[in-house]
Amino acid sequence: MIQQSVEKLGFRFSDIKILLISHAHFDHDAGAARIKKLTGAKYMVMDADVPVVESGGRKDFAYAHTPGMLYPAAKVDRILHDGDTVSLGDGVLTAHLTPGHTKGCTTWTMKVREGSESYDTVIVGSPNVNEGYNLVSNATYPQIASDYEKTFDVLRSLHCNVFLGAHGSYYDMESKYARMTGGANPFIDPKGYENYVNEREQAFRAELARQQAAARYRGYTHHGPMSEIA
Numbered sequence: 001m002i003q004q005s006v007e008k009l010g011f012r013f014s015d016i017k018i019l020l021i022s023h024a025h026f027d028h029d030a031g032a033a034r035i036k037k038l039t040g041a042k043y044m045v046m047d048a049d050v051p052v053v054e055s056g057g058r059k060d061f062a063y064a065h066t067p068g069m070l071y072p073a074a075k076v077d078r079i080l081h082d083g084d085t086v087s088l089g090d091g092v093l094t095a096h097l098t099p100g101h102t103k104g105c106t107t108w109t110m111k112v113r114e115g116s117e118s119y120d121t122v123i124v125g126s127p128n129v130n131e132g133y134n135l136v137s138n139a140t141y142p143q144i145a146s147d148y149e150k151t152f153d154v155l156r157s158l159h160c161n162v163f164l165g166a167h168g169s170y171y172d173m174e175s176k177y178a179r180m181t182g183g184a185n186p187f188i189d190p191k192g193y194e195n196y197v198n199e200r201e202q203a204f205r206a207e208l209a210r211q212q213a214a215a216r217y218r219g220y221t222h223h224g225p226m227s228e229i230a
Contacts, residue, residue, distance in 0.1 A: 002031060002035070003038070013038065013039060014038070014039055015039075016035065016039040016041045017039075017041055017042065017088055018041055018042055018044060018086060018088055019032060019035055019036065019039075019041040019042065019043045019044070020044055020045075020086065020093070020106075020108070021045060021049075021053075021106070022105065022106055022107075022108070022123070022124075022125040022126065022165075022166035023049060023101055023102040023104065023105040023106060023125050023126055023166065024045070024049040024052035024053050024057070024060065024102050024104065025057075025060075025063075025069070025101075025102065026057060026068075026069050026070070026071045028166060029053055029071070029074070030071035030072070032053065032072075032074040033071075033072040033073065033074035034072070036074055036075075042077040042078060043074055043075065043076050043077050043078075044076070044077065044078040044079075044080055044086055045076045045078075045079065045080060045104065046079075046080045046081070046082075046095060046097060046104035046105070046106045047079050047080060047081055047104060048097070048099065048102075048103035048104030049102055049103060049104025049105070049106075050076050050079055050104070052102065052103075052104075053073070053074055053076055054073055054074065054075060054076060055073055056070050056071050056072055056073035056074075057069050057070040057071055058070060058073075060102070061102075061103065061138070061140040061141040061144075062130070062132065062133060062140075062141075080095045080106070081095075081097075082095065082096065082097035083095070083096070091110065092110060092111070093108045093109070093110045094108065094109045094110065095107075095108060096108070096109060096154055096158070097150075097154070098124075098125050098126075098127065098150075098151040098154050098155065099147035099148075099150065099151060100127065100129075100144060100145075100147040100148035100150075100151050100204075101125065101126040101127065101128055101129075101130070101151075102126075103141065103147070105125040105126055105151070106125045107122065107123065107124050107125045107154065107155065107158070108122075108123040108125075109121060109122050109123070109158060110123075112162065119161040119162050119188065120158075120159045120160055120161045120162070121160075121161065121162040121164060122155075122158050122160040122162070122163060122164065122193060123164045123165060123166070124155065124163075124164070124165035124166065124170055124171075124196075125165075125166055126165075126166055126167075126170075127148070127151055127152065127155065127197070127200040127201070127204065128200065128203075129148070129203065129204055129207050134211070135148075135207065135208050135211050135212075136208075136211045136212055136214075136215045137215065145208055148204050148208075152197065152200075152201045152204070155197045156197060160190050160193040160194075161188050161190055162187050162188055162189070163187065163189045163190070163192050163193035163196070164187070170196060171187075171189065171192065171193075171196070172192070176189070
C-alpha cells in the first residue's frame with residue numbers, strides 16, 4: 001500500500017534513498033525490511049529504538065510478548081542520536097529524541113520554503129501513553145515517566161509553523177486537507193500545535209496521577225489497616 005501510494009503521487013519507489021521512522025512500533029516500522037530490500041534505502045533510526053527495530057519488536061519494553069506487535073527485523077544502517085541531522089539534496093531534517101512512547105521516539109523538524117516564505121515544520125513522533133503502559137515502577141523501562149516529562153519539555157521548546165505528526169489524527173490531517181482551497185494554508189497551525197502539546201501533557205499527567213494513587217492504595221492495603229482486617 002505504501003508503494004502504491006508513493007507511485008500514485010508520481011514518484012518512483014526505487015528512488016527512495018533514506019528510510020526514517022518516528023518510533024519503533026509495528027504500524028510505523030513493520031514494512032522497513034521490505035522497503036530496504038526493494039529500494040536499497042539506508043535505514044536511519046534513533047539509538048534507543050535500534051534494538052527494537054533490529055529484533056522485530058522482540059525487545060520492546062511493552063509489546064515484546066505480544067505476537068500481533070512483532071514484525072520482520074531490519075538492519076539499521078545509521079544510528080542516530082538526539083540532535084543529529086539527515087540530509088538529502090536541499091532537505092535537512094533534525095532528529096529530536098522525544099522518549100516515553102518508545103525509548104527512542106523521534107520528533108523531526110525541518111525548514112521548508114514556499115516562494116519567499118520559510119516555515120518551521122514539526123513532525124511529532126508521539127507523546128501518547130498507550131493503554132496498558134505502566135508509568136510507575138516499570139521494571140522494563142524504569143525512567144518512563146521522567147522520559148515523558150523530557151518529551152513535553154522538548155515539544156514546548158520547538159518553534160512550529162507547520163504542524164505534522166506520525167498519525168494524521170494528531171494534527172487533523174483530513175479536515176485540514178479538505179480546506180485546501182487556495183486560500184490560507186490550514187497546515188500552518190502554530191496554535192493547533194500548542195494546543196495539542198498542552199492537551200497531551202495534561203492527559204499524561206492525569207494518567208500518571210491515577211497510577212501513582214493506585215500504587216499508594218495498593219501499598220496502604222498491603223501494609224496498613226486493610227491487610228490487618230483481611
